[in-house]
Amino acid sequence: MKQxxxxxxVVRRLPIYLQVLNELHSREIQTVSSQELGVKLDLNPAQxxxxxxxxxxxxxxxxxxxxxxxxxxxxQILKVNQTIKVALVGAGNLGLALCNYNKYAKDNxxxxxxxxxxxxxxxxxxxxxxxxxxxxxxxxxxxxxxRIGIITVPAHEAQNVANQFIAAxxxxxxxxxxxxxxxxxxxxxxxADFTRELLSLAYYLNHEDGEGDTDESAMD
Amino acid sequence: MKQxxxxxxVVRRLPIYLQVLNELHSREIQTVSSQELGVKLDLNPAQxxxxxxxxxxxxxxxxxxxxxxxxxxxxQILKVNQTIKVALVGAGNLGLALCNYNKYAKDNxxxxxxxxxxxxxxxxxxxxxxxxxxxxxxxxxxxxxxRIGIITVPAHEAQNVANQFIAAxxxxxxxxxxxxxxxxxxxxxxxADFTRELLSLAYYLNHEDGEGDTDESAMD
Numbered sequence: 133m134k135q136x137x138x139x140x141x142v143v144r145r146l147p148i149y150l151q152v153l154n155e156l157h158s159r160e161i162q163t164v165s166s167q168e169l170g171v172k173l174d175l176n177p178a179q180x181x182x183x184x185x186x187x188x189x190x191x192x193x194x195x196x197x198x199x200x201x202x203x204x205x206x207x208q209i210l211k212v213n214q215t216i217k218v219a220l221v222g223a224g225n226l227g228l229a230l231c232n233y234n235k236y237a238k239d240n241x242x243x244x245x246x247x248x249x250x251x252x253x254x255x256x257x258x259x260x261x262x263x264x265x266x267x268x269x270x271x272x273x274x275x276x277x278x279r280i281g282i283i284t285v286p287a288h289e290a291q292n293v294a295n296q297f298i299a300a301x302x303x304x305x306x307x308x309x310x311x312x313x314x315x316x317x318x319x320x321x322x323x324a325d326f327t328r329e330l331l332s333l334a335y336y337l338n339h340e341d342g343e344g345d346t347d348e349s350a351m352d
Numbered sequence: 353m354k355q356x357x358x359x360x361x362v363v364r365r366l367p368i369y370l371q372v373l374n375e376l377h378s379r380e381i382q383t384v385s386s387q388e389l390g391v392k393l394d395l396n397p398a399q400x401x402x403x404x405x406x407x408x409x410x411x412x413x414x415x416x417x418x419x420x421x422x423x424x425x426x427x428q429i430l431k432v433n434q435t436i437k438v439a440l441v442g443a444g445n446l447g448l449a450l451c452n453y454n455k456y457a458k459d460n461x462x463x464x465x466x467x468x469x470x471x472x473x474x475x476x477x478x479x480x481x482x483x484x485x486x487x488x489x490x491x492x493x494x495x496x497x498x499r500i501g502i503i504t505v506p507a508h509e510a511q512n513v514a515n516q517f518i519a520a521x522x523x524x525x526x527x528x529x530x531x532x533x534x535x536x537x538x539x540x541x542x543x544a545d546f547t548r549e550l551l552s553l554a555y556y557l558n559h560e561d562g563e564g565d566t567d568e569s570a571m572d
């Protein structure tokens with residue numbers, strides 16, 4: 133079961149492969165070539181073959197990859213079969229959206245507890261979960277064996293929430309707040325701050341248009 | 353004003369630099385070294401110096417970078433001074449969260465219109481915006497000069513919404529739906545699907561723990 137260390141870039145592409153493969157599977161498509169995956173994902177087919185070769189070579193010349201086999205293999209690598217419990221702090225609209233999404237997700241993630249710093253949110257229901265006060269966080273993380281914390285609070289509250297998650301023993305944090313958080317080396321942090329995506333998206337719009345198209349700046 | 357083509361990886365880091373510099377500025381810190389930025393961002397200082405050198409060298413040995421100057425320079429490159437109008441389709445919790453965030457954002461983005469495919473959402477208010485029916489999308493995108501479309505609908509509706517945005521003439525799409533969308537080459541698409549972040553985060557937890565720690569799989 134040992135495999136070569138997979139680069140971060142490849143790890144970040146695995147969920148995307150899984151997504152497109154699941155979609156092919158739902159349409160009862162049984163094999164797919166690196167060319168077809170390349171078109172779907174806007175990636176070089178050679179890059180795809182290289183990525184997939186990281187965990188053994190399954191593609192067959194003229195036939196391609198077996199969709200079900202590849203799904204199983206990637207699920208195995210991402211250990212999607214194993215349920216990982218997640219806690220969320222911040223029962224606002226974003227927190228609600230994530231909890232609702234959770235209801236339909238087939239992934240390995242389960243939001244097992246929701247917390248909020250504001251007394252008026254505590255005690256309200258989100259699906260089957262009751263929003264709990266922050267003072268319960270440490271004991272719930274331990275008793276529920278929660279390994280990932282999701283932060284959906286405003287930026288100025290985010291580091292404090294992260295500190296409490298870390299003190300409680302979570303191994304990973306998914307941060308939605310537009311703030312740079314400090315975590316110790318043994319805690320993994322991923323950021324899902326959409327403002328970054330918007331800003332970098334805007335960079336490309338502005339530049340691809342050339343310098344002539346600046347009507348907007350004169351309009352507001 | 354011409355500058356060398358900036359790599360995608362650097363473009364994606366620019367909003368992060370901007371975020372940390374804004375934070376330093378709010379604490380009235382005037383200069384910062386690449387070492388200090390490296391610690392804050394968990395990046396190699398040499399990488400930071402290389403990134404910042406893309407658009408001219410501002411760091412001074414023993415003094416570091418001028419925070420305000422660097423903020424201005426990055427804002428200029430990202431053209432943050434220019435307001436870019438954005439439309440959002442999908443007035444659910446996530447759409448609501450983005451609209452609320454928009455209220456507080458100092459960035460160059462302005463959500464100028466919200467649409468929904470479901471009649472019961474149409475006509476409701478989100479902040480100052482009235483949720484509009486999809487049949488208005490094309491004319492509003494044109495009359496309001498909207499350049500980016502945000503998609504916060506379920507996965508199975510996302511491609512259809514993307515097609516309508518593209519037909520209406522948007523130049524970029526920020527997609528929150530867990531779906532791979534096909535767009536023409538002249539439309540830029542960024543994905544903000546948080547399930548990918550969660551899956552890749554889980555990969556690291558599972559692997560860093562070693563093979564012994566699989567209690568969770570036996571518990572559910």
